[in-house]
Amino acid sequence: MSKTATVVTTSSDGDAIRTVGLAASPATSPSAGAPKTAAEPASLPRVPLNEVYALPAPIRTFPLPTFYPNNPISLLHLAYAWLSQVFRPPPREPSVVHTGIWDPETRSVHVRDDASVRALWEQGFYGKGSLSRSEPNWLKRELARRGSPEGKTVSEARTELRREERRLAKWERAKAELGALERQRLAEAAAHAAATKVAEGNGSLYEPVDVKTSLSLQGSVQPGAVQHSPANAVAESATESPDSVGQAEVVTTDIVLACCPLHPKPPVGPAELLALPNSLAQLNGLLHGSRAKPLRQERQWKAPVGPAELLLLPNSHAELISKPVNGLTMFETGSSALGQPQLQPYHDTSALADCKPCDGQLQLNGAVNGHAVKASPSDDSSHQVGQMDKVSLNGIQPNVASNGDVSPPFLRSDESISSSAQEADGSISQPMKRRKSVRFSPTVQSTTFVHSDPPSPSRSSGVSAKSAGSALTNGELVGEPDAIRTLAAVPPGAPESSSHLVLNDQVELGEIRNKEHFQLAPEEAFFLVFALGALMVVDPATSSPISTEHLLSLFRSYSYFPPRPAGSALGPDDPFLVNYAVYHHFRSLGWVPRHGIKFGVDWIIYQRGPVFDHSEFGIMVVPAYSDPAWEGHEHEEPRRSWSWLMGVNRVLSHVLKSLVLVYVDIPAPNVFEEEMHRGGIASALKRYTIREVMVRRFSVNRNR
């Protein structure tokens, strides 16, 4: 039940040992969230959602207490409440008028004040956090990522957890299927052998493959990770790396090339099947490696090694480059270009885990530099520092890039750790699935790099923070070798190891600046201003309030692209007006409309709000020009093809929503203008009529 992959490195002098606990292996821990929940401190008492989101609108109501005729005291209560409200009236609602800043570039209204942000979100679900899915919780997520007990229950984190579980379940299922296939194949081979008594040689395909052969096979199939190194001291020293690990093969380049068969056996075991490449790049790498073209393979290996590629990857940090790293070039710019291919001896440790044949291999590839330089934790401890693994390298680069995909690096025994630590100096542990390879030129001393950097797309920092606890992912442990032994002997995933590692990331939690702002769509902002009076929109340049009339024309002109200049003709069928009519209609009916672009529709409507329930309806707005006075005016009738409707319907039914076509009958321009002169937008909106039509696919096979 080893859960945590632990990569232990030693320096050349052997006293300073850094251990980086990695995320729990998804292969071995079906419940990735278990360590987190175990290590989670008692958080604040949770406020029920019904209390947080008690108000459906940013207006409070003051209902009078109920009068019970059989209870005369209640009359006193009623009278008291009424009198107190008469003599000491509460503030007129809406008592708080929030302030938003119109942002013409993003065509939205920004809200910066934290109290306003919370109020607008909690009282009617207006707006969206600019860095969040909907609820503005970037700060919480960031805190959770740094190990703070707060904010672990944000919806994004829960989604990640769910996805992780689903992925694990699929992985387990695939493993079980492969196992069943393998058993079937073995049984058939056994039956075949018993029946025909043929020599074992011809039945090689159906031959039961034992672990040893699979290991050797694996070693020969996957020499892609092994890269030829010119004869330098690095290679020599690495060549000496002994087999004290026992079963693990440390194969130098020459050995690999020698033993690499020209006709490799097909991978038939479950471990080999799972270890097969998943991407074309990996496949290419493997193929070229097995063809023993190591020098060319250096170029064809498409791992993102340059700084530009790394920066393009998710979760990489620009500060990493700008930080002085003591001459270490984190990225492989020089090394491959200089024709100094690195030796990456290949450690196969899967023999250690015969019970879990698929648990990944620890590949050690590395370069040796004789200098032991510790990476200094940089002083400008911005928030980046907290999330980095500060790994001091003494010729050994533990690959902290935990591959979230299949098999993380994985060491299981003390002697493997110690042997690799003491003898395989110059080896970089590299997991199988990583996309980024970190190599060092001989002059490089040390580096630090961000733990969340490995750009495996299926993995984000949220996952790592969850899967093994923040301490495991972010922590850095400096200890003695025996401490390492104990740590490595501990079944990973046990809370003890995490408690060891919860050291240094409680730093600077207080000084995180909220980099997220809150943005209101024009329809939402106008509803808050015009209907509720709970918002005031100010001009970004002058900070002076924009009047409602001007705001309307602003929104209307900005609903075109490019925005129509002020004073140009705006019709009653502006996209803003049509959409606002729909928005206002559903808001006034009590629904919570939100933008539905994520589902391919114009709006989705919730019964209470996204916190409480899934939305049941997706809304497509269809303008209609049924007034005969429209004949004389220029307008384009919306002709939507049937395939458009089927596509929208398919997408929506896939997310278990039903489609509503909302026809907005637009008044003729002269009628609209007349109403605008007479009673403003309030009376003009009364001329829009709205008709909802539910659309559903009808299956003739299910209705007879």
Next chain:
Amino acid sequence: MSLDNDDDNPSLAPPSITTSSGSPSHPHPHLPTNAAAAAAVAAADDLTPEDLIEDEGAASQDFRAFAASLSLSQQKQQQQYRKTPGVSAQTIRKGEKDFESHGTRAQADALEQSRGAMREVLGYTRVHPAPAAREGASAARACNNNRGWYFPAWWEGYREGGEVGVGGGNVDGGGFGVGEEGKEGKERRPFGFVRERVVVLEGSSVASQALGRAVTGQAKERPARGKDWLLPEEALYLVERGSLDLWWPLKALGEIFPLDRTAAAVTEGGEEAGEYDLGFPLSLQAAYALLIGNDGERGKISLQKFQVYSNLKRCGYNVLRAPPTRKQPTPASSRPATTTLWQWFGSLLSTAPNHPPYGPLVQPGLYRNYASIYRQLALLPRHKPSPSPSSSTPTEPFTIHYHIWKSAQKWTKLRHPPPDFYLAVVDAQQSSVPTLSEIAPLLGATPPAPGRPEWTGPGRLYARLKHGYRNVLVAVVDHGVINYMRFAGGGGGPMLHKLLSIEEAGRPDAGAGYCDERRNLGDG
């Protein structure tokens, strides 16, 4: 294999053979004698295992399961196909597809077995039974009445009962002045599309239980009196499934259907010599050419409508052409709005909120509940569904073309309950998503069909809203591929929210859980 041993496997033979030419080797346990049983056979016959396979489209098919289910159900009674437990879509397609061989022998064996079963199923010799029956004895000949004659111009001058008031029957073409007879002594019957009927059936077969129409109220001396006349889609549907021989007449209708019975017997006896004296049979292509046309052509039907009709019939529905919508006089619905005294008081109390031109609509102040706030927010007029049909008439192609009944009920072509569905057929290429002026009259042409009464509570809001107040089906045909869409409008008014529907029910600010909490919060 048991597929081969008899002819009256209902999945492979037309229904007329099943009922009339019971082969002695396989006697029916329940030979249908009366019309109801025959209709039951015909209805059950529409749902064969082949249809079950077909209905899920591109689903993977396990032919072994299919063949096994066929042989299983062969031993049972053919009438109970629907209740046969072995045959269902689930048994036919199951399991995951293997996309590549994984080297086990079990997989190869399964594949080979499935292939063998497929070859066996496909290798069944299909025999068209009609010619063999006709060449046989005259007894078999007498039983086999599924011959139809194509007389396109016979009813050209006919006037329907609904429109006889327009003018007298003008007698022209092949018509024999039936308009006048149609007027007198006519009972109220559904609109018959008599003018569109072009194929006359010889005798009455099982198919005529559900299809065709005998035009009543004609003079005694009219030839082919009491015979069933088929609409083009009905005739083509029968031809396509092998239940009808469509013949092109060489003689007039009066000679083919002589008036007196004795003469008929004589001709039948004499027909042995010259079988093709009266006419000659038509191929399927000829039937398509004669019966498929453009919209509006008399005696023809558009290809899209025929495809929809045929699909629905094969799926087991009962389908009839919808009678044309008539301009009915709008009922005097504009009766003076009688306001009761209470309503008058109520109108005094709840004055319409006076909205300032540029808001805020909600006046700053003290509010006791949210109902008053939402009342001030309501600007846009709500659409109120009314039970009376809308005044505007639907426009093509968004008109109701077919009435559809589910197959599970007692149904004859003349006596049936109101339709279960109303269907419009549109071409996906020629039309687009209906605009408001198209969908609103189409919905208005259907009768109000509110949901079930148990949906009235607040808990069934979604079901009520999704069902709608009126609904209509639109079959979108794209080059023969049919997609049925259901449009439903106005579920009890606008999409009323739970909160508001409760409030309108007279219990303001109650029911929903968070209202109570809100009240507590307001107190505190």
